Amino acid sequence: DTEVTQTPKHLVMGMTNKKSLKCEQHMGHRAMYWYKQKAKKPPELMFVYSYEKLSINESVPSRFSPECPNSSLLNLHLHALQPEDSALYLCASSPRGTETQYFGPGTRLLVL
Amino acid sequence: DQQVKQNSPSLSVQEGRISILNCDYTNSMFDYFLWYKKYPAEGPTFLISISSIKDKNEDGRFTVFLNKSAKHLSLHIVPSQPGDSAVYFCAAPDGAQKLVFGQGTRLTINP
Numbered sequence: 001d002t003e004v005t006q007t008p009k010h011l012v013m014g015m016t017n018k019k020s021l022k023c024e025q026h027m028g029h030r031a032m033y034w035y036k037q038k039a040k041k042p043p044e045l046m047f048v049y050s051y052e053k054l055s056i057n058e059s060v061p062s063r064f065s066p067e068c069p070n071s072s073l074l075n076l077h078l079h080a081l082q083p084e085d086s087a088l089y090l091c092a093s094s095p096r097g098t099e100t101q102y103f104g105p106g107t108r109l110l111v112l
Numbered sequence: 113d114q115q116v117k118q119n120s121p122s123l124s125v126q127e128g129r130i131s132i133l134n135c136d137y138t139n140s141m142f143d144y145f146l147w148y149k150k151y152p153a154e155g156p157t158f159l160i161s162i163s164s165i166k167d168k169n170e171d172g173r174f175t176v177f178l179n180k181s182a183k184h185l186s187l188h189i190v191p192s193q194p195g196d197s198a199v200y201f202c203a204a205p206d207g208a209q210k211l212v213f214g215q216g217t218r219l220t221i222n223p
Contacts, residue, residue, distance in 0.1 A: 004155075006155075031209055033209075040216075041215070041216075042201055042213035042214065042215060042216055043156065043201075043211075043213060045210055045211070048209045048210070050209065055209065056209060056210065088153065090155050090156070091155075092155075094209075099144055099146075099205040099209075099211075100146060100158055100161060101158070101211060102158055103148075103155035103156045103157070103158075104155050105154050105155045106153070106154065106155045108153060
């Protein structure tokens with residue numbers, strides 16, 4: 001089983017809103033990731049959590065705030081986003097001892 | 113500096129024929145490579161990987177070849193099917209926990 005789930009599937013928000021994206025995996029994977037993907041571009045890494053601790057932040061603006069409440073759950077809190085933040089937000093996880101990452105279906109975000 | 117390159121943005125192949133997608137890399141420290149398939153508005157799906165200790169890995173209709181001296185890998189799909197129409201990304205881990213992706217190749221399988 002290599003399933004990573006993400007909710008919501010679609011999200012529309014205004015620039016003053018606060019919202020959260022949720023990612024879940026029950027495969028016992030110890031690393032979890034947030035990516036952003038724009039149309040016709042490859043996924044762009046935002047954050048990496050390893051054993052529930054933030055290990056990589058790719059200089060992401062503070063209006064994106066990640067949180068890892070437990071080993072199965074990863075959240076991305078959004079506040080005061082800009083229209084250019086509209087994109088597909090992908091979560092991924094990987095098992096210990098491998099570099100293969102398994103992606104969720106993504107959340108399509110539109111910022112108005 | 114793009115460490116992983118997919119120089120063909122698109123490829124069109126007839127159903128039943130072989131599809132060959134290419135990927136080049138510049139970092140000789142890369143020792144593991146992955147191919148992902150992506151449909152529009154969905155997350156990438158892991159297809160197949162290869163370690164640098166091998167030069168070929170096969171899984172059903174999908175075979176990946178690695179030429180370390182040329183820093184080149186290719187994904188062969190045979191026979192190609194309409195459901196194979198998607199964007200294909202090659203990727204390599206760059207140190208711990210970070211994947212470096214190519215720009216992707218859009219494969220279209222024509223009936």
